[in-house]
Amino acid sequence: xxxxxxxxxxxxxxxxxxxxxxxDTKNNSETSSIAKVDxxxxxMTLEEKIGQLNLPSAGDITTGLAxxxxxxxxxxxxxxxxxxxxxxxxxxxxxxQVAVEESRLGIPLIxxxxxxxGYKTTFPIPLGISCIWDMEMIEAxxxxxxxxxxxxxxxxxxxxxTDVSRDPRWGRISEGSGEDAYLGAQIAKAMVKGxxxxxxxxxxxxxxxxxxxxxxxxxxAGRDYNTVDMSHLRMYNEYFPPYKxxxxxxxxxxxxxxxxxxxxxxTGNKWLLDEVLRNQWGFNGLVVTDYTGVNEMVDHGVGDLxxxxxxxxxxxVDMDMVGEGFLTTLKKSLEEGAITEAQIDMACxxxxxxxxxxxxxxxxxxxxxDARASNEVFTAExxxxxxxxxxxxxxLLKNENNVLPLKENGTIALIGPLSDNVENMPGxxxxxxxxxxxxxxxxxxxxxxxxxxxVLTAKGANILDDAxxxxxxSVFGKDTYRDDRSEEEMTAEALxxxxxxxxxxxxxxxxxxxxxxxxxxxxxNLPAVQxxxxxxxxxxxxxxxxxxFTGRPLxxxxxxxNVPAILNVWFPGTEAGLAIADVLFGxxxxxxKLSTTFPQNVGQIPIYYNHKNTGRPLEGKWFQKFRSNYxxxxxxxxxxxxxxxxxxxxxxxxxxxxSTELKGNESLTVTVPVTxxxxxxxxxxVQLYIRDMVGSTTRPVKELKGFQKVLIKAGETKEVSFTITxxxxxxxxxxxxxDRNIIYTWEPGAFQxxxxxxxxxxxxxxxxxxx
Numbered sequence: 001x002x003x004x005x006x007x008x009x010x011x012x013x014x015x016x017x018x019x020x021x022x023x024d025t026k027n028n029s030e031t032s033s034i035a036k037v038d039x040x041x042x043x044m045t046l047e048e049k050i051g052q053l054n055l056p057s058a059g060d061i062t063t064g065l066a067x068x069x070x071x072x073x074x075x076x077x078x079x080x081x082x083x084x085x086x087x088x089x090x091x092x093x094x095x096x097q098v099a100v101e102e103s104r105l106g107i108p109l110i111x112x113x114x115x116x117x118g119y120k121t122t123f124p125i126p127l128g129i130s131c132i133w134d135m136e137m138i139e140a141x142x143x144x145x146x147x148x149x150x151x152x153x154x155x156x157x158x159x160x161x162t163d164v165s166r167d168p169r170w171g172r173i174s175e176g177s178g179e180d181a182y183l184g185a186q187i188a189k190a191m192v193k194g195x196x197x198x199x200x201x202x203x204x205x206x207x208x209x210x211x212x213x214x215x216x217x218x219x220x221a222g223r224d225y226n227t228v229d230m231s232h233l234r235m236y237n238e239y240f241p242p243y244k245x246x247x248x249x250x251x252x253x254x255x256x257x258x259x260x261x262x263x264x265x266x267t268g269n270k271w272l273l274d275e276v277l278r279n280q281w282g283f284n285g286l287v288v289t290d291y292t293g294v295n296e297m298v299d300h301g302v303g304d305l306x307x308x309x310x311x312x313x314x315x316x317v318d319m320d321m322v323g324e325g326f327l328t329t330l331k332k333s334l335e336e337g338a339i340t341e342a343q344i345d346m347a348c349x350x351x352x353x354x355x356x357x358x359x360x361x362x363x364x365x366x367x368x369x370d371a372r373a374s375n376e377v378f379t380a381e382x383x384x385x386x387x388x389x390x391x392x393x394x395x396l397l398k399n400e401n402n403v404l405p406l407k408e409n410g411t412i413a414l415i416g417p418l419s420d421n422v423e424n425m426p427g428x429x430x431x432x433x434x435x436x437x438x439x440x441x442x443x444x445x446x447x448x449x450x451x452x453x454x455v456l457t458a459k460g461a462n463i464l465d466d467a468x469x470x471x472x473x474s475v476f477g478k479d480t481y482r483d484d485r486s487e488e489e490m491t492a493e494a495l496x497x498x499x500x501x502x503x504x505x506x507x508x509x510x511x512x513x514x515x516x517x518x519x520x521x522x523x524x525n526l527p528a529v530q531x532x533x534x535x536x537x538x539x540x541x542x543x544x545x546x547x548x549f550t551g552r553p554l555x556x557x558x559x560x561x562n563v564p565a566i567l568n569v570w571f572p573g574t575e576a577g578l579a580i581a582d583v584l585f586g587x588x589x590x591x592x593k594l595s596t597t598f599p600q601n602v603g604q605i606p607i608y609y610n611h612k613n614t615g616r617p618l619e620g621k622w623f624q625k626f627r628s629n630y631x632x633x634x635x636x637x638x639x640x641x642x643x644x645x646x647x648x649x650x651x652x653x654x655x656x657x658x659s660t661e662l663k664g665n666e667s668l669t670v671t672v673p674v675t676x677x678x679x680x681x682x683x684x685x686v687q688l689y690i691r692d693m694v695g696s697t698t699r700p701v702k703e704l705k706g707f708q709k710v711l712i713k714a715g716e717t718k719e720v721s722f723t724i725t726x727x728x729x730x731x732x733x734x735x736x737x738x739d740r741n742i743i744y745t746w747e748p749g750a751f752q753x754x755x756x757x758x759x760x761x762x763x764x765x766x767x768x769x770x771x
Contacts, residue, residue, distance in 0.1 A: 033356045037349055040105070046331060046341070048105065049348040051079035053326045055112070055288060055319045058086030058095070071095075075109070076102045079327060081319060081351050082156070084112035087432065092153035093368050100364045108364035110355055112156035115206075116175060116429040117141070119148035120378040121386050121574060122438070125427035125515075125551055126161060128393040128570030130177035130595040131644070133685045134709045135190040137389050142194025144382050146206045149432070151372035155358050156207045158255060160191035162242035163212055166606040168596065169222025171519030174428055174551030174571075176217060178595030179608045179641060181238050182704045185245030192249040200252065200357045203366050204376075207358060210246035212257030212290060214272060215239050219259060222605070224520050228259040233697060235261075236732035236742060238610075244281055252285045252354060256293055256317060265300045267293040268308060273316035286350040288319040295323035305329055310338045318347040378437070383575055388588075390572035390579035392683075395592035396565075396645040397556070403543050403565040405586030405647060406503060408452050413501035414442055415460040415494045415537065416508045417530065418549050423478040427571025428516025428551055435477055437574060441507050441547065444577025448585055456501060459483055460494035461533040463511050473513040480511050491533055495540060504537050504544045505584070506563075512571050515551025524602060525555045538562060547580060553598040553639075560638055568592075586647060591683035591709070593644035593758065597637045604633065609641035609759040610700040642704075642758035648682030650712065651675045655755055655765040662769045668724040672755045672763060676712040685709045686720045689754040689762060690728065695747060697733045702754055702762075724753070729769065 041049070056071055074080050075098045086092055092111050100106040117123045123141040132138060142160075149157065162184050165173040177184040188210065195208040218239065219226035230239070247254070254277060257266040266272055267289050277283045289312065297308035309325035310333040320326040333339045359366050396404070406412070418424060418441065425438040445455055463480045464470040465487075474480045483490060498504050508530045513519060525531070526548075538544055545565040548554070559566060567590070572579050582588040599607045614628040621634055629635050651674070658669035676682055688706035692699040706722045729746035748770045756762030 033353060036356065036361070037352045040107070040352060041345055041349065044105065044348070045078075046334070046344070048078040049344050050326060050330050051077070052081035052107065052348045052351045053319055053330075053344070054080050054324060055082050055084060055321045056080060056324070057322050058083045058091070072098055075099050078103045078105065078107070080109065082110035082112060084156075084158075084321070085431075086111060087113070087152070089153050089368055089370060089373055093365065096364050096368065107352075108355060108360040110156055110358065110360065111154055111367070112158065113149065113154045114159070114429055114431050115145050115149045115154065115157040116159050116161070116431075117427070118145045118386065118430070118573060119152070119154075119432050120434065121145075121148060121382040122426040122430045122433045123386050123573045124390050124393040125174045125429075125571045126176055127174045127178060127551065127595065128427075128572065129389070130183065130187055131395050131570070131592040132389065132392045133183070133593050133707055134392060135186055137392060138187055139190040139194040140385060141389055142191045143197075144385060146195045146197075147204045148377045148382065150204050150206050150367050151369065151376040153367045154206060155360070155367050156209065156253070157195060158209045158211060159195070160188050160208065160246065161211050162188045162246060163215070163217030163257075164239045164242060165217030165596075166608040167217075167219075167222040168524055168553040168599070169520055169522060169602070169605065170217065170219055171224055171515045171521070171552070172517055173217065173596065174515040175517075177242065179597060180595065180610065180704050181241035183595055183707075184242030188242045188246040189249040192246050192251045196250065196252065201359060203359075203369070203372075207252035207354060208246070209253040209255050209288065210243055210251045211255035212266075213243055213254050213277065214257055214266060215261060216257040216259055222520050222522075224518050225258045228261060232742060233732060233734075240276075247277070247281050247283045252357065254283065254285065254287050256287060256289050258290055258293060258296060260300060265297045265302060267317060268297055268302065268311035268315045270315040278316060286318040286354050287316055289317055289321045289323070291321055292323040294320050294325040306333055309333065313339055313343055313347060318350045386573050387575035387579050387582070390575055391582045391588040393570060393572065393592050394580065394583050394590050395568040395594055395643075396590040397568050397639060397643075398560060398563065398566040399645055399647075400564040403503070403545055404567070404584065406545070406584050408449055408585055410502040411454040411456060411500060412445065413494075413498045413504045413542070414445060414455055414457045414507060415498065415504060415533070416506045416547075417459055417461055417463045417480070418509060419457055419459065419507040421481065424480070424512040424549070425571060425576035426573055427512045428519070431476070433574060439575055439577035441577045441580055444579070444581035445505070445584070447578060448581035448587065456497040458490070458494040458497050460490055461487065461529045462490075463530070464527050465529045470511070473511045473519070475513050478512050487529060487532075491536060494533060495536060498537055498540045498542055501542060504540070504542050505547055506534055506537055506544055507547045507549070508534065509549035509554070510551060512549075512551065521552075522602075524552060526559060531558070534559070534563070545584070547584075553596050555599060555601055555638075557600050557638060589647045589680055589682045590644070591646060591685065593642050593685045594639055595641070597641050598639035600633050600636075600638045603630070604637065607637050610703050612698050612700050636760070640758050640760035642685070642687050643760070644685070644758070646682045646684065647678070648676050648680045648684075648712070648714070649678040650682070650684045650757060651677055652756060652763050655753060655763045657753070657765055657767065660765075660767050662767065664771060665726065668767065669721055670724060670753055670755060670765075671719050671721040673717050673719050674710070674712060675717040676714055679714045681711065681713045683709055683711050684757065687756060687758065687762075688722045689756075689759065690724070691752040691754070692729065692731070692747070693750040693752060695731070695733065699731070702752075702759065704759070722755075726769070
């Protein structure tokens, strides 16, 4: 900041902060921050307070239907608290200059962006990252994202998304961590720590925002933005823990979800935002709406724009994203007595406090550094880390007769619509990525295998038969390069090169925008045109490896029965091709484990491992009359939660317990020997599950309570131990059946301890835990 700018900024804050020195960067204590906010609020006009509650989009990226014009004028008038979807240091610098040098009080803006799974260096989609089951790696991905984003002026990210989802038809399952509350909570904590570090004082940390609060992933029929309805016990036990994990980790902000809860939209739900989030969980940061979330309450049917804006403010919303309902109606509502100025002050306070925590009052240009932008973004070091993390996220679903790893000689036929498509490698919500710099599978195989392997390629098929459907998923600069040739011509070309190859690698699946926001699908099979090609490739008699790109669990029943090897690669990020090739050729031994269940068919949905028994549970694996099952398909999934193969072979011995009878605050040590009886070193995710056999309210058949990702060398046996305390036995239940007050407690009795390689393949032991 030059001398003129500094003088202007300090003059504005001197007016605002009265006797406190606004240019003092030494005293950053909480007490000083509160005092400064008090002083600033005391000299702000009502319009300036309401202005801080306004978060418009700068227009670089558009979602929804909103459009904002005249932003610069509004900033000068103190009618903007922050901007999102603005890219480029010059744009950010100019916007900040208007705020601190041309508005009356010089209050700095906060700049935000959807930095979901990386900034320029892009990591696997969040669903893919969750399959790593390694919290240090997951934290590192968020740390690098924060490092890069803050180097280009972004101080606030709308991540992590912690919505539990058990319906793969829902497109945004790709943005979350799967179906399990415990795993989701651990990932949420790791992501918050990665973004925010040990605090927000450094210029390479950014404020995280947990979303979407709450229950967004449980939308009916898997249709985005749809209704959600569930019991409070299910909320607390099965859906709330990941959000709470982020809050416990100190997340700076929370985003309200689009859906309704108990008949009241989350954006205006006082029980959710005030009672649960603030009173029960102790959250003291700011709450922001999702894109036009306030306005959308009108269509929910709870009032006009003025009514729903007041409703959101009173519920605990602080910042209105894009819709400007706060900006245009709160003054009138105040005059009519529908809201109070104290409520406006509280919302404004939380926004100002966030800016203080970020250091923006000490230096509004803290995150605007040309040197950092030149030296810390998309570096070779960051890309190498992204490559390693992506390789760990891949899940080997099948490997019949050890087709994988591939030999580093001979001829490979690389066939499929995703063989050489760089734009689709980063996956959905990679808004800051230069998709053209991603690494395709073709490029990755050639680089990793080198001259020892000859690679022949053919597209073979389009992503979809339907050109209009394909056009709907060719958005955000991610072209699918639809081929105008006939299916017969493209198939013939593919089969001609298949004849010349030793092995076929079929790069198939979804385009990256077939999952994500507003990308729900009722049919989640491999697209028919691709499956027809796959069948003809299998008929060639050559071994086939299906490299499956997807943002959700797909229905793969036929593929599992017929394809020798299936490697699920999700969308691995900018280094996709290299990471996939590393696994294909055995440079990296696959260790990813599913964080979501794969159904046998769409009729099984929702399907998840930690279900409850009915009064008529199925006994065995197939149909029984008058039991809870289907006539046409078993209850079991195709691939269970926690599933994933390796090039190594791991065998589990029986569980060893430190005791089978425990009391009160005693702890239990559970140990299981795991042997790698192959000749390849490998990583195994050892998973601990517990079943509470009898509860005051019904309990799931098993719940994940711990996991460890361990490296076990060839021929080695490693003893993996877990410590269980009564904290691991707690759950939410009613303190009595009449009042239905929910309490968090554990209940003495019988428990089953399970340890294994996935949720369906475990060793078991039984204990009694008394008071």
